[in-house]
Amino acid sequence: MSGALHAVTMPKWGLSMQEAKIVEWKVPVGGEALSGDEVVDIETEKIAAAVEARHSGVLRRHIAQEDDVLPVGALLAVIAGADATDSEIDAFVADFQASFVPPDPTASEVGVPTDTVDLSGGVIRYLRRGDSGDVVILVHGFGGDLNNWLFTHEPLAAEHVVYALDLPGHGGSTRDVGDGSLEDFADTLSDFMAALGIANAHLVGHSMGGAIALTFALAHPDLTASLTLIGSAGLGAEIDGTYIDGFVHARRRRDLKPHLEKLFSDPSLITRQLVEDVLRYKRLDGVQDALATVAGQLFPGGRQAAVLRDQLDQLMLPVQVICGVEDRIIPPSHALGLPADVATHTVTGAGHMVQMEASAEVNRLIRDLAG
Amino acid sequence: MQLNKDDALRAYRTMKTIRVFEDRVHVEFETGEVPGFVHLYAGEEAIATGVCLHLDDGDRIASTHRGHGHCIAKGCDVRGMMAEIYGRKPGLCAGKGGSMHIADLTKGMMGANGIVGGAPPLVCGAGLAAKTLGNGRVAVGFVGDGGSNQGTTHESLNLASVWQLPCIFVVENNGYAEATSVKYSTACDDLADRASGFNMPGIVVDGHDFFEVYEVAGEAIDRARAGGGPTLIECKVNRYYGHFEGDAQTYRAPDEVENVRQNRDCIDNFAARAVSAGLVQEDDLASIDRDISDLIEDAVNLAKAAPKPEAEDLLTDVYVSY
Amino acid sequence: MGIKTFQQAISEALALEMERDERVIVMGEDIVGGSGADGEMDAWGGPLGVTKGLWGKFGDRVLDTPITESAFIGAAIGAATTGLRPVVELMFIDFMGVCFDQIFNQAAKFRYMFGGKAETPVVIRTMFGAGLRAAAQHSQCLYPLFTHIPGLKVVVPSTPYDAKGLLIEAIRDNDPVIFCEHKLLYTQEGEVPDEAYTIPFGEAAVVREGEDLTIVTLGRMVHRAVEAAEALAGSGIDCEIVDLRTTSPMDEDAILESVENTGRLVVVDEANPRCNIATDISALVAQSAFDALKAPIRMVTAPHSPVPFSDALEDLYIPTAASIEAAARELAEYRS
Incomplete structure (x- = not known):
């Protein structure tokens, strides 16, 4: 099994960010993404900016669709080697989603970092x-x-x-x-x-x-x-x-x-x-x-x-x-x-x-x- | 002033009805079913009763936020009152007024009042009407020690005196304007002293003593009916519950209410004196107690079962015509 | 910074300003509670406990008053013209009826009548609004009456953050300010800095941005408008919500700017419908943004009746999220 499957997740920008809207994909499915490349534009209530790839590889799957509003930590895309199979990616996504717990939006700034x-x-x-x-x-x-x-x-x-x-x-x-x-x-x-x-x-x-x-x-x-x-x-x-x-x-x-x-x-x-x-x-x-x-x-x-x-x-x-x-x-x-x-x-x-x-x-x- | 047996039984029935009514509202309030702001009259029954026993439906009273007792003493329907307190359509005010605004003009009850010092000017008006119409009616305005400090009260005392209106101003001094002691809020020792500045009689009575209230009020009402002008009566009394239901009353001394309940309760004292004087029998009182118990139980059950007002009631009775 | 209630925000504002400026005094009926009695002092801290604890910190600068609104509101106004900065509590806005002369013939007019020589830095805090089953004499929304009077400034905050910043602004302001607190907002929570801060008067808050329709509102109704806007968003109707925060001065630019962008206006006001804030704003927009309107203006207000006691009627009386939503839908569908 390929070891090189990577999740692109919703980042947390600033202390109060809880969710953001997907504005536009910058890298299409099948496109190359180098670490540091802008993958997708998102918009929080405070600011609009791009999410960067943290790993290099092929952007194999867009999980989030444009206009979706997703919480911090949510799976946006999967970057993998070109050799990873679709079933490996399916399993990776399923695993991620099964264990993902969105942050509690009602929690106050407990544990402000x-x-x-x-x-x-x-x-x-x-x-x-x-x-x-x-x-x-x-x-x-x-x-x-x-x-x-x-x-x-x-x-x-x-x-x-x-x-x-x-x-x-x-x-x-x-x-x-x-x-x-x-x-x-x-x-x-x-x-x-x-x-x-x-x-x-x-x-x-x-x-x-x-x-x-x-x-x-x-x-x-x-x-x-x-x-x-x-x-x-x-x-x-x-x-x-x-x-x-x-x-x-x-x-x-x-x-x-x-x-x-x-x-x-x-x-x-x-x-x-x-x-x-x-x-x-x-x-x-x-x-x-x-x-x-x-x-x-x-x-x-x-x-x-x-x-x-x-x-x-x-x-x-x-x-x-x-x-x-x-x-x-x-x-x-x-x-x-x-x-x-x-x-x-x-x-x-x-x-x-x-x-x-x-x-x-x-x-x-x-x-x-x-x- | 001599009291016959019928009057004595009426007095007892009225005081006891007020007490049981208020005790029951207190209990029901704690269940959360009684909405809004509720101010209970328990402890002060001798005043409303001692005054209103001299009045009939053509005489007017105007009341305070603590008005249940005045309503009952003036003859308002107890079931209708309870339904009103529950905000139900068959309530005395169709569910639109609530505890603080119960009124029944057919009984001469011009309304409880949410505004402190609201009553005195109104009874000047009722007195003026009676005087103008020459119908021999009188008007009684109840006001608390708090309300006695309002400008409206002072202005009304002056007006009633200069116009020689058939008005009686009854100050129910229960020691507290909400949570503030009368010792803090009021510059004179006896509120009745203020009467002299308005050139009218001012009398202090023990508000726990039905007989004293009854006698003093009777003289004042007779004087007013005879064209002799207004009187200020200060009744010194205690309230058994808080300013409103939900008031923790930490401003009161711990044993303050209990002492009064034990030693100066107006109903206990009335019963003891009336029985020992041979005016009434224990059995008479017990029978009245049973009636009242049934009445209040019935009133609560009816109120709870009664329908609430409906959407079309919202905009009715804003005007007579519009 | 922390999550605080509306009530705590107000209490904190009072305490901070009393600490900062010894000319600030606080007075009102039972704002301490227990004065002259045999039990505990500070028994109430106001009928809902908003001022509880101030007496312990500031002693004689926190004054219980007799129930004599004409006298003590008037006294606060007099003290304000002679060196103090009183914050006086008119327990329920309905009680303006017994002291209105002092407010609108005295406080509001001194500066003008005296040729600009007087300053009256008084704040009158007062509780308003329906929903507590408090019936006709304890539930009204009378801020339009104060708004009508030149010389008064009128504040109607909707959040804890705004309440604190606007109250401190009010205390530091040199004109008479009527500070209206909706009694059902006291438990509302929100983020409030620990420090003192001020929010300028006449600066509306755009609490939600939107393209299709503008909802202008204030006080408790802001929260109902937000609820309505969320439901409308589900149908693709994108609402902008303008929270006035102060009705005098009023942020006309914010209203006009928004309506010029959306072309549709719903004004939500818990007050009775005649001569209220909703009519005022409707007139403003009809006069100054007529060409931008794509649909008639809709006002969502209480009906022209006193506040009923029964919960069944009171719930019908108060504008709801559903009634706001219905008005908005009507405009969104107008001639479309």
């Missing part, structure tokens, strides 16, 4: 995935949180120990941002690593998180295994100041949505629920002040205060820069003209949120660099 750690600057919420391998730390950008990496947590966790944290002033972490400087955030990162006993990590930073990761790496090269900067701040002076200002001050859905749409190449990715989630965060006492402090420190007058590109060549560690060609927040040109040993990847069809719009490619690049 995030954790918190109490640092000197306050409580930090984080998510940890994966049991073995090098440590990868994911650092989100201004106004974001660990869910900005929801398409990255699981794919990287197969071979790495993945941490995604909420920076101070963000997500479920303390509202105390100190003076809101890159150095303060970088200090939080080193406190975080010390508290969790992480001696060395591959740092992946998005946007402001990129500038923080870079600041950290410059200060602690010994703690940094590699650096992946995505749509990164800190590489040039320009930034869309209207976005920063709009994000900080919008209180209403109608005001916020146009700003969030600037983050993506495809603005239809901004669902009602995504806007609502950002509003729910922004409504919390202290958040607006924290964001205003950070914005005032890092992006005064709609410009980036810290440009660190000239210091990149001091780093004696692998560095790559990824940017979306259609980034409307930070000009993709900031990724150009960097030192020769910095690998630069420009991704077409992606805006500022490259890791969400082109997650398969970003995940592959991170894996390639982190080994």
